[in-house]
Amino acid sequence: MRDVQRPNHISLGVLLSRMKEGRYVVPDFQREFEWEPWDIRELMRSIFLDYYIGSLLLWRSTREHLTDLSCEPLYGFSGDGQPEYIVLDGQQRLTAMYYAFVAPRTPLPRRRRCAFYYMQVDRFMAEEYDEAFHYDWFVGERPPITQDRSLQYQRHIFPFAVIGSGGWELGNWVQGYEQYWIDEASRIAASGGDPAEAHRHVANARAFGEHLRAIVEQFQISYVELDRSIGIDKICDIFTQINSRGVRLDIFDLMNALLKPKGLQLKKLWREAGSRLSFVDTTKMSVYILQVMSILRQTYCSPKYLYYLLPGAPRSVREADGKLRKETLIPDVDDFEARWHVAVAAIERAIRALRDPRDFGVTSSSYLPYVSILPVFAALLRQVDELDPEQRLEGRRRFRLWYWASVFTNRYSGAVESTSARDFQDVRAWIRDEATEPASVAEFKQRFRALDLRGEVKRGTSIYNAMFNLLVIQGARDWISGEPPQATDLDDHHIVPSSWGLQHALGPLANSILNRTPLTAATNREVVRDRLPNVYLPELIRRSGRQEIERLMATHFISPAALDILLRTPFTPADFEAFLTERGQTMLTAIEDLLIQQRLDLPVALRELDQRIERVELDLRAAIDRAAGGDPGLLPPHVLPKIEDRLQRDLRKTPALDDDPPTTLRRRLEYADLRELQDCVCNKGLWGEFEARFGTKEGVALKFNQLADLRNGIRHSRAISEIVRKEGEAAVLWFEQALAKAPRTDPRQAAAQSRFRPVGNGSGAFLRATSPDPVRASDRDLR
Template sequence: MKDAQKPDHVSLNTLILRLKEGRFVIPDFQREFEWKPWDIRDLMRSIFLDYYIGSLLLWRGKKENFDALSCEAIYGFNGDGRPESIVLDGQQRLTAIYYAFLAPAINLPSRSNQAIYTINIEKFMAEIYDEAFGYDWLTQRWKKILGNPEEQFENHIFPLSVVGSGGWDLPNWVQGYEQFWRKKAADAESSGDSAKFDIANQNVENARMFGNHLKGITEQYQISYIELDQDLEIDKVCDIFTQINSRGVRLDIFDLVNALLKPKGLKLKQMWRDAAPRLEFVDTERMNVYILQVMSILRQGYCSPKYLYFLLPGQEKQVRNPDGSRYKEVLIADIAEFEKAWNKAVSALESAIKVLQHPQEFGAIKSDYLPYVSILPAFAALQAHVNVLPAARQLDAQRKIRHWYWASVFNNRYSGAVESTTARDFIDLKAWIDEDALEPSFVFEFANTFRNLDLRKETKRGTSVYNGIFNLLVLQGARDWMKGTVPLHNNLDDHHIVPASWGAEHVKGGLIHTILNRTPMTAETNRLVIRGRLPNAYLPELIRESGEATVRAILESHFISPAAFDILLREPFTPEDFEAFITDRQRTIIDAIENLLIKERLDLTPQLRELDAAIEQVELPLRQVIEGASTGDLSSIPPHVLQKVDVRLSRALKKNAALNGEHYQTLAGKLEYFGLRELQDTITSKALWPNFETIFANKETLIKKFDQLAELRNGIRHSRSVDEITRKEGEAAILWFNQVLKK
């Protein structure tokens, strides 16, 4: 049997020679060479510092393979090549090596000039690596420098093209550099200039050591590669290709699928060009792959690269039955079905993006503030799934999606490799939508651990938690500090509350940049109101113009509590005051996460949010009253109440092993899982009513107030629509309970 893979390695010198001879060719499905000039520079840095640059994936070529994949020479190669290997993964790195070391007379893509690459030997030997590697454009000045070795020696400029020249050019250059500074040292010694002698002598030593380093890198630095056998079938090559994970610019599975669809008469790249404007809000180069992933998730529940291969029209997929037997199925029958599935996926992504960017849905008003781009395929597929459910089930399904989404954001769930997470979440969420008891464990755990979030350390824009908090501020309806209105969201950005300039002097560790000290506001407000001043300077001005109550209300819409507001006004404002401010804002934001996300008050109007919180404040003292009246005796609680509560507790304990089971065997623990009706049934039971009669006086009145309270709670929690009578009666019940319980 032929070897499918032949792992090997090649020295830098040998690789450059093979590139020079045109032995590598690029298949048509590869993307164009698109590295920026600094990307090439950074690769040179990695090579000269002896870093691993990833493995290449090659396919030993033959005429049929070269023709089938429409292979072309590497960018910049001009001449008659000797093609041997098709580059499946590594084109960007190989082309960068070719361009830097062989200096072809061609401009970089999208540039108006040729780039040249150099090493500053003086900085390299001083280990100032970030400044040692450079590039510049081939101007007349640089043409003179490249044609004058002595100017190179004088300024310690080593052109990387010397390495690719071959023959004796490299050793001659190194020898010439060392001799140049030996002569400088001799001249300085003759003239008695000790300072110049010391500098020249150091350069001689640097030249010797740099020469040794060059020899080691060019002769001993190894680039690893895997070469596939030339007779390997193309479908096996595709499967191997999708599983190779290198550190270079990774080949896109989209390009491979496009190449395989070409013979079937389907122009996938044109389909992507047509779809791209509909999805341009999100700044990512992987959106075309996301469309394929959504197609795959909706068809087969999986979206890793090897599964995308089965989206090809007519491609058979082997499926295992529960009994172990196997059969083959075709996911996409023909071109027309592929186009239909593609259009459905594009529409799903477009709708999902609109929902995510909506300021009253998920608050990602700018692409920069989307917590994860990689969550899009799962989110879009779930939205598409929910849209085909019966209308009566969609409200609950969307509620569960919101819980999953925010738990994912604040748990950094989509920060790494996500294909397997995407597939698992889609399958798990579908099951949870169908059955309440199947809530994913990480969603349940987030509801119990969110208070452990440390928002102080969220100082970098773009992280999921940082962006998630910014989204919540948008959802909260954060109002403009200068105009008091909710500003146009395309005009919002996050700015410091306590200015960064003050923090640079008074706050350590970059803490001034924490999300706890940032909030969405317009550039105009930042420029005209804050102006780099402390809050105790700009807040009094706002108060004089608009009144303290108005300014406090505006800042509360930014999760700045009355206590935090007072801290900001302190004079003088000290580092201790800053610490007190962010501590209070941490508490306020965590409370907001609980109220808006965990307790599902996000979709409620501010008035209904307050009512829902007020109902909760009635429940807490009722539990305390029951615990006191029953002296912690579980036997006094009605059996049907305990049965309902134990079912809820059992589900909770199964989902979260960290919960203290012993605590929930006590009445105090079980009371945490009592609903309004369980509280009512317990208080009005025959066994316990005598203990409560002195508090509530009349059982019929108490039951009526519970009914009004429950009617309001159910209206808030389920229909999201509360009529005026229900609201008024509910408010009256809240007042009645508060007055009675105060006694």
């Protein structure tokens, strides 16, 4: 038999040199490079942890083969190459390595921006591998961090492109990194400081340099080289076989094999549990159970950490002093089995919660926004259930807000394991301490109005499903019976028929979530019947009356204005656009009302009262801003530091705020609570502007007390007595009427006058500012 298959291996350094020379090309019948950015990052992690990354299948090419198969270079390669091998299996891995190590100025597929990949050396050397590998984005010129070596050394950032540069670059980088921290240790010691940490970085730099050289020179990638004498027909058959008959071996299968010698049949446990969790349609549920076990036991849930669940398996733990110790998480098979049953129960409980039409509204598995969120959802819900009774209600509200924030910010679209670990830590802390709100929640609050609901045209995407869930939570009532339909009889149907959209060339827009709503099949068949709303809605109105239909449509986030648009005759594409715009605004308001303001638990009457209280707070902030003329110097001195502290905390958690930082007084007053607004109104510098409208300070204090009692009762879901409710409603009405009155004087003039006081006596007196220039005061006091 001819020698047509030659197994071999190649070092990472040599492989990169050959890729840069353009020796590897991809045949036309291969799929495009389609890895996501986080897939590339995970490959880098595997390489630097010396994991096996699979074998390549290469075919030594001839000029005729290259032409016949329309071969192209690897994604991102530019210039003239020297094609030598056709890649039959391993294109995604080769291209990912080329992109990360060579860093071409080519946007990733389906992206407008380029990505560069790097490692945080200090995290890597501390064995914090889940937090050590990163990527970032850029457009046009590379970001400064990729050029500034001193900045890289200071921040312990090692760009992977240094390896791809070849020559002396890698050695120079390592030497420079070590020398930087040698110099830094000397500087710290000379200034009387403790250089211990800098010396640790020096030692890490040397160890990291040795690891880098070992990876580049000794990390081996195996490959099978097929001889060029093999015909193209056989090559295509080989390619078809390896892409159609491969059997994926996942972590559950490996764990099952490792547990068998210990006398535990993991597959038997899974068969017993599977039917209890069958509501969620996924092939990964058995792995999810292991992930819940891992999260509850050690926070993390990536495959590496799942191995530590094996009975008796030791893991390394770094102490505060930097020393490593060994610990065993699961002592024996009995403990493993007990934790398995806890995890199964946690997921079963999570599925019941997700299906609850009052909280999450997942009527079927196809409307679950993210299946991948299930492990951390189940683990966190168990944490909430274990809270003390007096903490449980507020803990559940925060947990629920985290879930919706994760869904609407597409948080679980990639890098699920590391995101789950971070969220478990952050949310577990937050449900016990209000001051530790996660950054994802703060970002959701700031950015939700930028959601493009109009473009959500495909059922199954996270935001499309989330809006359908929200319609269920709203209690969308059936158009025939007037009652919320049973989940088993519920589907989303078009409001304006898709056939009309097809006639008017609306494309996928006709399928937008803004044009769909939960209806029973019977209602869709008997009421809508592929007719325009201006035909079937008048029939409903004649039968039940306009007022009742408005109430019915409100449960579908269709406002009276949107209803009027749907009734227009003739109904045109412009009317359809107007309807989408109006319903989109109503849905965004519902997100704020039900999710961010946490009014899901409130009866409708209290929900409306809470909205009135919120409007009073907004009007108070606006009135204080006008009275102060935008000058923060006129606010009570104890209020400004509290505002600034909350603002800075928000900025740290939500970097997106830097795009539009709150610089005006009115924006900053958003960070003042109700009692601080009371202090502002009654402050000596501003009271003159409110006295004519509010009467006495004593009277104002009484109204603020009544308003606060009602507000806190509603916001914290406490029992509200009839007296508290009546007094609170009276206070709301009092504020609404008082704030509607015109201010005593022109606000700017009053604010300007209040900033001056007479100095001296008689005719020689003059005005001196009691605070610096308003802009400067803002810069100084609120910095």
